[in-house]
Amino acid sequence: MPTLTYRDALNQALREEMQRDDRVFLMGEEVGVYQGAYKVSRGLLEEFGARRVVDTPITELGFAGVGVGAAMVGLRPVIEMMTFNFALLAVDQIVNSAAKMRYMSNGQVGVPMVVRGPGGAALQLGAQHSQAFESWYAHIPGLKVVMPATPADAKGLLKSAIRDDNPVIFIEGEMLYNTKGEVPEGEYTIPLGVADIKREGTDVTIVCHSKTVAVALKAAEQLAADGISAEVIDLRTIRPLDTGTVLESVARTHRCVVVEEGWHFAGVGAQVVDTIQREIFDALDAPVLRVTGAEVPMPYNKQLEKLAKADPAKVIAAVRQVLYVD
Amino acid sequence: MAGTATKPGRKTIDPATAETWRTWLRQMLLIRRFEEKAGEAYSLGKIGGFCHLYIGQEAVAVGTIASLRPDDYITASYREHGQALVRGITPRAVMAELFGKAEGCSGGKGGSMHLFDASLGFLGGHGIVGGHIPLTTGMAFAIKYRGTDQVAICYFGEAAVNNGAFHEALNMAALWKLPAIYICENNRYGMGTALERASAIYDISERACSYDMANEVVDGQDVLAVKAAMDRAVERARDEKLPTLLEVRTYRFMGHSMSDPIHGHYRTKEEVEEQRKRDPIAVWSGRLIADGVMSEEDVKAMDRQVMEEVEDAYRFAEEAPEPEPEALFRDVYAPEES
Numbered sequence: 281m282p283t284l285t286y287r288d289a290l291n292q293a294l295r296e297e298m299q300r301d302d303r304v305f306l307m308g309e310e311v312g313v314y315q316g317a318y319k320v321s322r323g324l325l326e327e328f329g330a331r332r333v334v335d336t337p338i339t340e341l342g343f344a345g346v347g348v349g350a351a352m353v354g355l356r357p358v359i360e361m362m363t364f365n366f367a368l369l370a371v372d373q374i375v376n377s378a379a380k381m382r383y384m385s386n387g388q389v390g391v392p393m394v395v396r397g398p399g400g401a402a403l404q405l406g407a408q409h410s411q412a413f414e415s416w417y418a419h420i421p422g423l424k425v426v427m428p429a430t431p432a433d434a435k436g437l438l439k440s441a442i443r444d445d446n447p448v449i450f451i452e453g454e455m456l457y458n459t460k461g462e463v464p465e466g467e468y469t470i471p472l473g474v475a476d477i478k479r480e481g482t483d484v485t486i487v488c489h490s491k492t493v494a495v496a497l498k499a500a501e502q503l504a505a506d507g508i509s510a511e512v513i514d515l516r517t518i519r520p521l522d523t524g525t526v527l528e529s530v531a532r533t534h535r536c537v538v539v540e541e542g543w544h545f546a547g548v549g550a551q552v553v554d555t556i557q558r559e560i561f562d563a564l565d566a567p568v569l570r571v572t573g574a575e576v577p578m579p580y581n582k583q584l585e586k587l588a589k590a591d592p593a594k595v596i597a598a599v600r601q602v603l604y605v606d
Numbered sequence: 607m608a609g610t611a612t613k614p615g616r617k618t619i620d621p622a623t624a625e626t627w628r629t630w631l632r633q634m635l636l637i638r639r640f641e642e643k644a645g646e647a648y649s650l651g652k653i654g655g656f657c658h659l660y661i662g663q664e665a666v667a668v669g670t671i672a673s674l675r676p677d678d679y680i681t682a683s684y685r686e687h688g689q690a691l692v693r694g695i696t697p698r699a700v701m702a703e704l705f706g707k708a709e710g711c712s713g714g715k716g717g718s719m720h721l722f723d724a725s726l727g728f729l730g731g732h733g734i735v736g737g738h739i740p741l742t743t744g745m746a747f748a749i750k751y752r753g754t755d756q757v758a759i760c761y762f763g764e765a766a767v768n769n770g771a772f773h774e775a776l777n778m779a780a781l782w783k784l785p786a787i788y789i790c791e792n793n794r795y796g797m798g799t800a801l802e803r804a805s806a807i808y809d810i811s812e813r814a815c816s817y818d819m820a821n822e823v824v825d826g827q828d829v830l831a832v833k834a835a836m837d838r839a840v841e842r843a844r845d846e847k848l849p850t851l852l853e854v855r856t857y858r859f860m861g862h863s864m865s866d867p868i869h870g871h872y873r874t875k876e877e878v879e880e881q882r883k884r885d886p887i888a889v890w891s892g893r894l895i896a897d898g899v900m901s902e903e904d905v906k907a908m909d910r911q912v913m914e915e916v917e918d919a920y921r922f923a924e925e926a927p928e929p930e931p932e933a934l935f936r937d938v939y940a941p942e943e944s
Binding site: 336341346348352372377389390421444445 | 679681711712713714715716720722723724729730732733734737738739740741742743744745746747748749751758770771774775777778781936937938939940941
């Protein structure tokens with residue numbers, strides 16, 4: 281299997297879907313001439329022209345709304361947000377227009393649109409550029425929320441998101457774009473709503489997604505050295521949530537830690553914990569713990585930023601706690 | 607008859623034009639009687655939530671939609687009963703929607719503010735002020751993308767022009783030369799805030815200059831004037847592929863919504879009475895009578911017929927079934943197969 285970066289895997293997905301379906305177009309800030317703020321759209325303007333790779337003014341609300349309107353009459357827009365921090369300006373369009381159109385119109389008008397771009401923190405970008413918003417979008421009926429962690433998942437999930445008839449929030453990671461992984465050759469898709477066991481284990485289940493998959497895998501590796509076998513489940517899709525895979529695993533391991541980049545309060549992990557305690561309460565040998573970002577706006581200082589983020593040490597500590605080994 | 611009409615007293619009207627003109631009067635009467643009935647039903651508790659009536663603005667919906675083709679796209683604000691009726695959603699389907707019934711044009715799940723009929727290109731009443739304006743830009747983008755010659759039009763009030771969605775949407779439409787028509791129904795008040803208390807400039811049409819966009823101001827109480835201005839805008843969009851901002855000056859005879867009295871805190875009884883002298887229906891029926899297209903008796907007969915149609919819609923809505931409980935979870939997402 282060829283090795284690709286996450287960035288190039290996304291680029292392949294966009295290219296293949298645009299070749300496959302003329303209704304698909306890419307719109308956003310700097311997607312064309314500049315080749316993408318993070319170069320995800322590199323070469324697409326040259327291949328598809330300015331009709332289908334559309335540079336916009338800096339107007340997130342406006343071009344998100346343009347995407348919704350175009351989708352309402354049959355196109356399949358891929359709207360790039362330079363980051364999901366900026367997408368806050370577009371939340372009215374995503375929540376009030378995209379997510380509700382099918383329902384309000386009694387099924388007459390759908391919005392097959394993907395809103396994609398990086399979310400969460402990178403390095404020292406400060407409070408306004410370092411936020412994980414997946415739980416906001418996952419809260420909204422009518423939206424799907426997808427967050428791939430690996431190049432192979434990124435490609436397969438983006439292709440499915442583009443073919444999906446619903447509005448899909450597709451959150452990537454600035455810190456993931458350069459990561460490499462094996463990507464199958466040729467045509468493939470990965471269905472939305474299916475989690476993936478990234479590492480098998482027997483003593484504890486670590487549930488994670490996006491950037492925290494690497495955190496959890498590193499923790500699992502170190503835990504293995506101490507004789508603790510951790511299973512790592514990558515949710516891949518936040519909504520719809522693959523509760524089956526999570527429950528099946530926790531029913532086997534009886535212990536669970538949920539890791540996410542976002543804040544603790546009302547985060548994605550809260551939903552996972554709710555499901556576990558409700559469905560398999562008797563299978564649990566310890567309360568489910570959560571490792572999240574600290575409840576603060578992200579500080580600029582490097583050391584403080586490090587303290588605010590979920591890391592392998594925090595995951596290991598939580599795992600040891602649910603195993604009652606300390 | 608009070609008011610004035612465009613070039614009254616023309617002597618020879620060809621039969622086809624006369625028929626069209628009578629249709630416009632009928633449409634305006636339908637909106638008026640429908641809205642009066644909706645107001646009555648609201649007072650009786652048969653309609654819930656918010657209900658924003660269109661009384662006083664009838665000539666705008668009629669004069670603008672008269673210029674459109676069936677395959678054009680329409681998006682509107684939450685004050686959209688009038689546009690929905692003129693576009694051809696039946697009074698029964700609109701009234702049933704206001705009643706929240708399954709036979710409503712949005713299955714009873716949209717309500718007064720979210721009327722839809724995709725088969726007529728009527729793509730929604732939308733409830734967030736200004737939020738739907740970018741959707742129209744997107745529809746016009748899709749038209750250009752496909753290379754067809756449809757037009758996308760958007761209705762909004764003058765209060766919407768002060769928010770970012772308006773600015774962002776019009777800038778892109780002008781930048782990309784899209785076939786969109788932005789119809790600002792300037793009824794003088796955003797809820798209870800007068801235009802002068804909300805906008806730094808009085809002439810809404812001047813906003814278009816910021817985008818180098820064609821613009822026009824038209825008397826919204828004169829259906830013929832509205833139609834003529836809309837014809838120019840549609841030609842510009844369909845043939846020249848350029849957008850227009852059309853400011854239509856009109857007046858809302860009723861309160862902002864059913865909970866707002868007709869006059870009181872923010873406008874006087876005298877002001878409303880003064881404006882009512884230019885009731886668009888009186889202006890237009892006066893013109894038709896002056897031109898000999900209709901007699902006063904004809905107008906009265908037409909009105910009676912319209913009232914009967916509205917009564918029929920009311921009875922239909924009352925008797926229509928409620929949505930079944932299963933409808934609650936339907937259409938949140940697309941069916942799996944597609």
